[in-house]
Amino acid sequence: MDQHDRPPGASDGAVAAAGHMSEALETLERARGHLYSFHQLIGEADFALDEVLAKLRAAGAEDLAAELERELVGRNVLEGRWTFQVVEEFDDGYWSVFRDYERRVRDAMTSGNRHVYEAELKARRRA
Numbered sequence: 001m002d003q004h005d006r007p008p009g010a011s012d013g014a015v016a017a018a019g020h021m022s023e024a025l026e027t028l029e030r031a032r033g034h035l036y037s038f039h040q041l042i043g044e045a046d047f048a049l050d051e052v053l054a055k056l057r058a059a060g061a062e063d064l065a066a067e068l069e070r071e072l073v074g075r076n077v078l079e080g081r082w083t084f085q086v087v088e089e090f091d092d093g094y095w096s097v098f099r100d101y102e103r104r105v106r107d108a109m110t111s112g113n114r115h116v117y118e119a120e121l122k123a124r125r126r127a
Contacts, residue, residue: 004119007111014109019117021105028098035090039083049073 006015049072056065077083103112110116 018106018109025102042083
């Protein structure tokens, strides 16, 4: 039996439930990618401030540069947290739990087989 085959006794509803749960996980994976992009972009923006500081100081704006360096460089994006901490909290508190439930739904509905709904859709579309 192929990993994408409908297991014996799995109803249309069970296959649909597992398929929709996997689809929801795929959407969450996209969101997680955006969160990682956010994390990396914030870091890039923070490091770009080094050039701003240099230009401000070269232009004679030492007071403004000192204030910017004190108030903005390395600033927490959320109370007490940098983005790596936000990513870790998301991964540990939501993403990993969601993935566990996706596996539990697949185990219960399709004997753990992945993408049964999509494999059957492919077969119908190619017929």
